[in-house]
Amino acid sequence: MARFTFNLPDIGEGIAEAEIVAMHVKPGDTVSEDQQIADMMTDKATVEMESPVSGKVVEVAGEAGDVIAIGSMLVVIETEGDVPEEVLADNAAAAEAVPEPEPEPMVEEPVEEPASAPPPAEPAPPPPSPPAPKAAPTPVMKASSAKVLATPAVRKRAAELGIDLADVRPNEEGRIRHADLDAFISYGARTGHAPAGITRPDETIKVIGLRRRIAENMAAAKRNIPHFTYVEECDVTELERLRAQLNEARGDRPKLTMLPLLITAICKTLPAFPMINARYDDEAGVVTRHGSVHLGMATQTDGGLMVPVIRDAQRLNLWQLAAEIVRLANAARDGSAKSNELSGSTLTVTSLGPLGGVATTPVINRPEVAIIGPNRIVERPMFVPDDNGGERIEKRKLMNISISCDHRVVDGWDAASFIQAIKRLIEAPALLLVA
Known part of the structure; x- marks a missing residue:
């Protein structure tokens, strides 16, 4: 042996x-x-x-x-x-790779317990939960509740919330909808009769792996970088129309989302704003303005947020960008992304897709100096010029674009001017297809 x-x-x-x-x-x-x-x-x-x-x-x-x-x-x-x-x-x-001044503890050193020591005692069981209130998550419905008009989904939700449908005011047609349940819950909260939520046991989760890396990187970014965020509203009606037309003629190419179009606009705009596509070594006091756009793409995975990098994004057309976005996102989620595909970004885009909200204040991916966040597209009435020199009201698709910047490197005027230049491109999307 x-x-x-x-x-x-x-x-x-x-x-x-x-x-x-x-x-x-x-x-x-x-x-x-x-x-x-x-x-x-x-x-x-x-x-x-x-x-x-x-x-x-x-x-x-x-x-x-x-x-x-x-x-x-x-x-x-x-x-x-x-x-x-x-x-x-x-x-x-x-x-031999271990530096001599920082050796790891020798495994031969004595420890308090031998290797064969019994496992630690099991922790004491938690105290018993208090008795459940009468309004249990699945109550027995009153006879009057069965006569109420409601879909099975509404009935199930009401049962889970402990709400008797007979107590809920229906709409004009005599039918109870989810909105009526929401109104009842809101009213109950004001009057002290809101149903109690389902109690879950406390749990302690060790912060390790990717979750720890995210925590450390975000803390370092907020601790070291003086952030500011600028938000601008853009009319993407014509951009969405162009996207639909391109997808109709895409053949076997990947389907275009909004992201390749936005990345193209970013890459066309960056040469005039080199301070945005940069990395700041704050220890050396050096800012490197990059000519190539190595675009980080914040991607949600089961383990947490990862940022795969689209290399030389400025050299790729819309279809190539779409394919690379899908490839990198899949690689990040299934764990096959290589280390060089997860580092070296010069600017990052982060998007929550349909959950994007009205505006975001994203945290910069240090040592970069800016991060861009497109938000959710919404439809709203807008005044638009008519053919007679006046205005008419029209339904338009609108999207806010957020940008967070490192104020040590990027001024507010630079950030606003950069986003305004992107806005001009995406509101006249034919310019995106011009070389």
């Missing part, structure tokens, strides 16, 4: 440490060569670590959420035979 200490290898250029987001083995487990033993997250990506040898796991470096240095112990494995020379060489090279 021999013990082999598997050191965390160099998993990315310039990476000094990595976080354990999942440890797939524990002491006592038997592992085979190339078996996945841990998932490690760096600033750029999550990497699956595989065992270089077969044997029995004796020790592990920690649990999910722990951060360990490159070159320090990840697992100790007890092997039956000799470890191949190439594995020993690679492992030794990994160990």
Whole structure:
């Protein structure tokens, strides 16, 4: 029997440490060569670590959420035979990556409890919940409630809320709709008779992995960057009409959303506003204004927000942008995005799609100096010129565009002028197709 200490290898250029987001083995487990033993997250990506040898796991470096240095112990494995020379060489090279002044604690040091110590006692059970109120989530309906006119969906919602439909005032047709339930709930809140919500037990969730990275990056951005946000309303009626026409003739090309059109407008506008497409190294006191547009695309995944990057977005046409948006979003969501596809952006766009709201104040993706947020498209009546030199009222599609900027680098006049220039393009969308 021999013990082999598997050191965390160099998993990315310039990476000094990595976080354990999942440890797939524990002491006592038997592992085979190339078996996945841990998932490690760096600033750029999550990497699956595989065992270089077969044997029995004796020790592990920690649990999910722990951060360990490159070159320090990840697992100790007890092997039956000799470890191949190439594995020993690679492992030794990994160990040499650890700077001498900052060594990890030696695994041979004594600890308060031996490895065979029994598991900690189970926490005391929570105190019993108070008795449920009479208005239980699924009450028995009164006889009068059955005679009320309402759809099954409305009845189900009322039952879940503990509302007797006989107490709800119907509309003029004598039918109760969701809006009538909303009005009843609002009235009940003012009079102290609102139904109680369903109580959920408290839960404690450890902030690890991508969620921790997001928390650290957002805190650093808000702590170091003096943000300001500018919002402008744009008429996208003609842009939406153009998008529909292009989609009708798209053939086997990907369907166009609003995003490729907006990105095209951004890329056409940026040459006149180089201070927007920039990164600020505040430690060195240097701003780099980039000629190419490496556009970050904020993407919601199951684990949290990720920002894949569209390289040289200014070189891509609408259809190429649409294809790249789909490819990168899918790669971010299924975990296949490479580290170079998740770093190096010079400007970021963030959109909540139909949930975009009236306006947003997005947080800058540091060290960039600006982030752009298109909001939800709404239809409203607007005064538009008529053929006789007067005005008429017409239904138009409107969308607000938000931009947050680093006030150390970008002035308010610059941000407003930049968005106004984008507005002119998207309100006259034929200009987007002009080279």
